[in-house]
Amino acid sequence: MSGSTGTHALHIDWTRCDGRGLCTEILERALTRDDWGYPVATRGLPERRTDAPLREDELDDAEEAVRLCPLAALRVTRVAAPTAPRAGRRVR
Amino acid sequence: MTMTSEPATAPVVQAPAGAQRVFAAGAAADHEAHLRAFGPLPKRDPGALLDQLEASGLTGRGGAGFPAWRKLAATGEAAAQRRRRGAPILIANGSEGEPLSWKDEVLLQNAPHLVIDGMLTAARTLGARNVLLYAGSGSLAAVERAIGERADARGIEVVEAEDGFIAGEASSVVNAIENDDPRPMDRTVRLAESGLRGRPTLVHNVETMAHLGLIARFGGAWFRSVGAPEDLGTRLITVSGDIPRTGVFEVATDATLASVLQAAGLQQGSAAAALIGGYHGAWVPAVSFGTPLTPSGLEPFGAQPGAGIVHVLSDQRCGLRATADIVEYLAGQTARQCGPCMFGLPTLATRFTALARGQDAEQSAAELRRISGLIVGRGACHHPDGTVRLIRSALDVFARDVRAHAHGRCTRRP
Numbered sequence: 001m002s003g004s005t006g007t008h009a010l011h012i013d014w015t016r017c018d019g020r021g022l023c024t025e026i027l028e029r030a031l032t033r034d035d036w037g038y039p040v041a042t043r044g045l046p047e048r049r050t051d052a053p054l055r056e057d058e059l060d061d062a063e064e065a066v067r068l069c070p071l072a073a074l075r076v077t078r079v080a081a082p083t084a085p086r087a088g089r090r091v092r
Numbered sequence: 093m094t095m096t097s098e099p100a101t102a103p104v105v106q107a108p109a110g111a112q113r114v115f116a117a118g119a120a121a122d123h124e125a126h127l128r129a130f131g132p133l134p135k136r137d138p139g140a141l142l143d144q145l146e147a148s149g150l151t152g153r154g155g156a157g158f159p160a161w162r163k164l165a166a167t168g169e170a171a172a173q174r175r176r177r178g179a180p181i182l183i184a185n186g187s188e189g190e191p192l193s194w195k196d197e198v199l200l201q202n203a204p205h206l207v208i209d210g211m212l213t214a215a216r217t218l219g220a221r222n223v224l225l226y227a228g229s230g231s232l233a234a235v236e237r238a239i240g241e242r243a244d245a246r247g248i249e250v251v252e253a254e255d256g257f258i259a260g261e262a263s264s265v266v267n268a269i270e271n272d273d274p275r276p277m278d279r280t281v282r283l284a285e286s287g288l289r290g291r292p293t294l295v296h297n298v299e300t301m302a303h304l305g306l307i308a309r310f311g312g313a314w315f316r317s318v319g320a321p322e323d324l325g326t327r328l329i330t331v332s333g334d335i336p337r338t339g340v341f342e343v344a345t346d347a348t349l350a351s352v353l354q355a356a357g358l359q360q361g362s363a364a365a366a367l368i369g370g371y372h373g374a375w376v377p378a379v380s381f382g383t384p385l386t387p388s389g390l391e392p393f394g395a396q397p398g399a400g401i402v403h404v405l406s407d408q409r410c411g412l413r414a415t416a417d418i419v420e421y422l423a424g425q426t427a428r429q430c431g432p433c434m435f436g437l438p439t440l441a442t443r444f445t446a447l448a449r450g451q452d453a454e455q456s457a458a459e460l461r462r463i464s465g466l467i468v469g470r471g472a473c474h475h476p477d478g479t480v481r482l483i484r485s486a487l488d489v490f491a492r493d494v495r496a497h498a499h500g501r502c503t504r505r506p
Contacts, residue, residue, distance in 0.1 A: 013278040014430030015472050034466050035439075038431040047469035047477060077280055 009051035009079045010062050012039060016073035023065040023074060030058055051077060105131035107310035111318050111326045111344040114203050114302045120234070123241040126205035133209045136308060138168075138217040145304065147312030149324035154185060154260070154297030155369075155399040157323070157387065160304065167284040167294040168218050178291045179221035183269070184211050186227040186298035187253035187260040190370045191421075192401045195328035196298050198340040200231035203302060204238035208245050210301030213308040218294060226265050227298070228253045257371070257425035261473045262295040275427040276473035297399070299328055320346035320386040327400045329385070331356045334363065334406035343385075345397070350381040352402060364407040364504070365489060369398035371418050372478025374485035375411065394485050410504040412493050415486040416441075416448035422479045433476045436467035440483060453498040457487060 010023070010030065019037035030052055031039045041052035054062050059076070066074045105128075108116040115121075117129035136144070145161040152158045171180040184207060188196040200207060207225075215223045225248055227235050232252060239245045254274035258264055261276050266288045268274035287293025296304075303325060307315050316324040323345045329352055332338045336357035343352055349366060365375045368385070374395035376383060383389045385397050405414055423441035428434045440463055447456040464480040471477070487494060496503045 011280055012470075013472070014432065014470065015276075015278045017431060019431050034432060034436075035463070036431055036435040038470070040466070040470070045469070046465065049469040050471070075280065 007078060008054045008056075008059060008062070009044075009077050010041075010054055010065070011051050011075045011077045013073045013075070014038075014050065016071045018071050018073075020070055022068050022070070026061050026065045026068070027052075027054075027058060030054055030062075051079060053079075105129070107314050108306075111347075112342060113306060113326050114199065114206055114299070114328070114342060117203060117205075119202050121203055121205065123205055123238070126203075130206070130209075130306070130309060133212065133305070134309060135216065136213070138219075141213060141217045141308060142168075144307055144312040148303075148307045148315035149312070150300065150303050150307065150315060151323055152297055153299035153303070153327060153399065155372075155396075157396060157398065160296065160300050163284065163296065164214060164217060164294060166282070167292045170282075170285040170292040171219065174285070174292065177286070178289070180218050180292040180294065181222045181224070181288045182211060182215045182218060182220040183224045183226055183265060183288070183293060183295045184298050184301045185260060185262070185265055185295050186225065186231055187265060188228055188399075189253075189255070189257045189260040190372075190399065190401065191257075192332050192367070192370045192403050193330045193399050195330045195340045195400055197228055197230045199299055199302060199328060200227055201234045204231075204234050205242070206302040206305040207298045208238060208242070208248065209305030209308065210296075210303070211248065212244060213304055214294065214296065214301065220294070222249070222288075223247055224249045224251055224269065225298075226251050226253050226269065257422070258427060258473060258475050261475075263473065265295060266293060275429055276471075276475075278472045318344040318346075320344075320384060322388055323386055323397065327385075327397065329400040329402055331402045331404070333366075333402075333404035334409065335404040346384050346386060348382055348384050349376060349402065352385070353381060353404065358404065362406055363404050364409065365405045365411055367403040367405065367482075368393070368395040368401065370401035370403070371422055372474070372481060373398060373401060374481055375405075375415075375489040377489050378407070393489075394481055408504060410448065410493060410502050411486060411490040412444075412448040412497060412502075415482065415490070416444040418482060419444045419479065422475070422482075426475065427473075430471040430476075432467040432470040436463055436476060437479055439463055440467075440479065444483065444486075447494065447497060450497040450500055450502070453494060457494050457498075460487060 024031040024033050034040050041049040044053040117126045150160040186196045254268050259274040263277040267277050283293045319325045329341045363378050365377045374393050376393050420441045423437040426433045443456045443459050467476045468480045
């Protein structure tokens with residue numbers, strides 16, 4: 001969570017995403033591309049990268065990415081404040 | 093330790109003692125045998141049942157191991173807050189897409205009434221109007237027969253589960269029932285808030301339901317009278333692979349891997365490793381078979397008790413070859429919805445097969461690490477994550493084999 005506000009994230013619907021890459025151009029600090037062109041969050045826990053953490057000053061760009069995504073695969077979501085993030089999914 | 097334990101014959105119904113619980117009514121128990129062994133199902137009020145369930149410490153037996161009461165309570169709360177969304181829905185999941193697991197099928201064939209008891213109890217606690225049992229084709233006859241034997245179960249709707257490894261994932265189950273499409277869905281809200289037809293939906297594994305049926309009768313304190321403090325009670329385990337007696341065993345949750353393997357007739361020194369948790373699980377090397385099958389005991393290996401799967405690899409077989417076969421299978425089971433999975437898994441399979449064959453072993457192992465790090469956490473379901481867990485585990489546990497393969501040898505062949 002370092003460097004992000006912890007309050008907003010860009011949710012990627014992988015069932016829609018086709019790897020066109022517009023979002024990675026608009027949000028070049030928050031996203032990069034993998035071997036096949038799909039977006040990869042540059043921040044946050046690896047196992048939570050379906051919700052790419054956003055900084056406050058990236059919110060306008062994120063809204064634009066949502067609007068421009070040809071597959072309508074993106075959505076800006078509010079994330080609960082990062083309460084003691086844990087590495088695993090274990091509940092105990 | 094086997095599922096065929098002797099039925100209780102005492103006229104007064106007593107709670108099953110020890111770790112032999114869910115099959116205490118005997119094999120293929122009909123309603124009469126079920127009532128003889130366990131007595132009638134008491135109708136506890138919802139608050140009391142939730143208290144008992146919380147006190148029991150029961151965790152979900154479908155794989156994720158989440159506390160059973162918390163999921164039930166969360167669905168109930170969501171329903172109370174969003175009345176206009178409609179009454180909550182309860183789904184008992186017995187689809188078991190994992191090829192190495194058949195404990196849910198054995199449970200539904202032999203103790204269907206206990207599962208039904210758990211479902212009716214959970215439904216009453218939740219105020220659920222729709223109650224569904226999602227079961228594989230091998231369990232349907234037993235389930236239909238059991239429902240036909242009792243009036244209180246008539247409202248249960250049986251739905252035949254779709255085939256496929258990922259068809260048992262909770263959102264796949266909802267998607268299959270609602271849209272006839274057994275693929276995972278993208279989710280930003282929990283099923284507890286908005287699941288089937290937008291209604292608060294509780295999906296619990298059928299074994300979880302069976303334990304619930306016992307807790308409703310004998311209470312939370314009874315449930316926690318055996319097992320590990322961190323994960324109480326008993327669990328069903330499917331043992332398979334290179335071992336004399338494959339099958340389903342009920343064990344206390346603090347049982348060691350060695351004790352389970354011994355019960356299944358394993359000859360000391362004949363195994364190289366055991367896969368814990370199935371195709372999305374992790375390997376435990378033979379030297380560590382003394383570990384208990386608890387969350388903390390398995391954590392150093394990256395494994396979890398999960399759905400209770402133990403698969404034995406003999407010391408005559410190559411762990412890399414065995415893993416490569418599984419990764420190939422998993423790559424074939426991608427729903428082809430999510431890019432990182434659709435492209436990543438076949439790439440991983442190709443690389444792992446190359447490693448198993450000793451082709452570019454070193455580069456292949458490095459690429460397996462890199463691509464694993466690339467795809468984890470990037471899918472609508474945990475299929476990529478589970479595949480990565482298996483691959484990382486194999487590269488660690490069979491590290492010596494990786495080095496041997498890089499030099500054109502295999503430690504498992506003379």
